[in-house]
Amino acid sequence: MNKHRHTAWFVLLSILVLVLFFADILIGSVSISLNEIIQVFTGQLPTDTPQSIIILQSRLPKALTAILAGCALPVAGLLMQTFFRNPVAGPDILGVSAGSSLLVALVMLTVGTWFSMDVFSNVGIILAAIVGAMLVLFIILGVAARVRDSVTLLIFGLMFGMAISAVVGVLQYYSSQGALKLFIMWTFGSLSGVTWSQLYILAVIVIIGLLLAVTQIKALNLLLLGEQYATSLGLNIRKSKIFIILTTGLLTGAITAFCGPIAFIGIAVPHLARMIFKVNSHAIILPASVLLGICILLICDIVAQTPGNDGVLPINAITAFMGAPFIIYIIWKNQHLKRVF
């Protein structure tokens, strides 16, 4: 029974991904008909027409970025929830995104002002974000070894994130106006700032991260049994921990580098997947989180277009607007947090 229900959901979500992808390209401040979109994709419209430029240089990369972020963030969140055995773990909650921000700020506001920003714009920022994410993960791992209680770990992560934000604030105070403006733009979190050349880098890193995550499915399932049962079943805990940190760091860092910190997707989507599929096995929840994450980010991006308005809302505002009530609902419904997960 379960199997049929799961298959039906996977089919439904895959169709939804396709529909939302085209809807995301279709909807925007300049109205372009579906017919014109098809003509652009099939090459019937020259690439220098306004429609082609809007679609190929703005909407398509933005939709693809939404898809990549929609894959990466929920998988990072899922890995962290299993890894820390904490239902409210997520890249933004435990300060991992903040760690990325700090290193990006260091690169943008100090090194970037000394040298030409261009050299560092892509590779430097992405490396900084990944290293920052992994640094925080290792610190939290060290704390988690001493703090068994998930609420204590959560408070630690929140405080840690705030402390990092404070350091970023101080950095901003001492930096030049030009660099500061670039950095502030970055922190708004946006899917639209990603260029094609950045998109290629992003895609490669996200795909590597997802492949790494898939190789960890068996280990992740064993970790649900607790470290002692997992060890007695032959799992090399230390090796899987390093793999999981590496994967989470790659996925969170890459997205944070180019889109800025995007809140709530990482923590909320795996819960939604567990609610819909009613299992814990990562063989189901991981692909389910990917599909759901893509759908939700595409919806967020469509909402951000605010029909009738030329501007685009920051994606962070939309994800928080949808994500925060959902997480409150999860906590409200399962007041005993341990039972969620």
Place this chain on the structure above:
Amino acid sequence: MEAKTLLAINGLSVGYPDKVILKDMLLHIPAKSIVAVLGLNGKGKSTFIRTLAGLQPALQGNILFNERQLSTYTAIERAQLFSIVLPGRGDVVQGLLVHELFHTTRVTFTNGFGKITDDEIQLINRICTSLNIEHLLHKRIYQLSDGEAQLVFIARALIQDTPIIFMDEPTSYLDVVNKAEIFNLIQSLPQQNKTIVFTSHELELALQIADYCLFIGTGGKHIFGTTKTIIEQGYIPDFFNSKNVQFDRTTGRISLKNA
């Protein structure tokens, strides 16, 4: 006739680097026997069983399974040699479904992404039928009663399908009826070629089913032998070292001294 030794422990010290809890342990455990590890709280029963199960390192001495050092077995070979039953529900995620617990236990022996074979599904079904727990398969861990949880975790160890099972406090939190059920189950396992080493606070019940006993007393004092010898030689009262309880070696019962 003495059966072949399956598990040999020679000169073993257990504990932590800064604190030796038990030392000079000498135990030879034949296949298909039941060994009870008995003693008062905090005397090292769990430390001993955790060391045997490779969850913490031995400080000194040898642990040999089938005449081969424990440290030379790979992680997967160990998982095929012995399984464990932790106290209560262990550290298992509370929302996990019972059938997921069983599947994940088998998955460790598969390659790749963990698709399990029909044979393995049959193994799971057979054990669930024999323990009468099919109705629990779609429950989550936190939804189980303490008695049901204990059965589920013993079933998990059986599903791991190993010749040796280590159980740490398999009857803690249980009422007397559930305790009896678990002890009856343990007693039936040697017929399925299982060797059981378990720790317990249930002295009277444990003595009734154990072939061998390891008694651990205060100050690291310990003695190992057949249950019959241990009782008849009058070792047990020594290990209580209490003016409140007494042990009757003819009936195997414990009673209050002043009653």
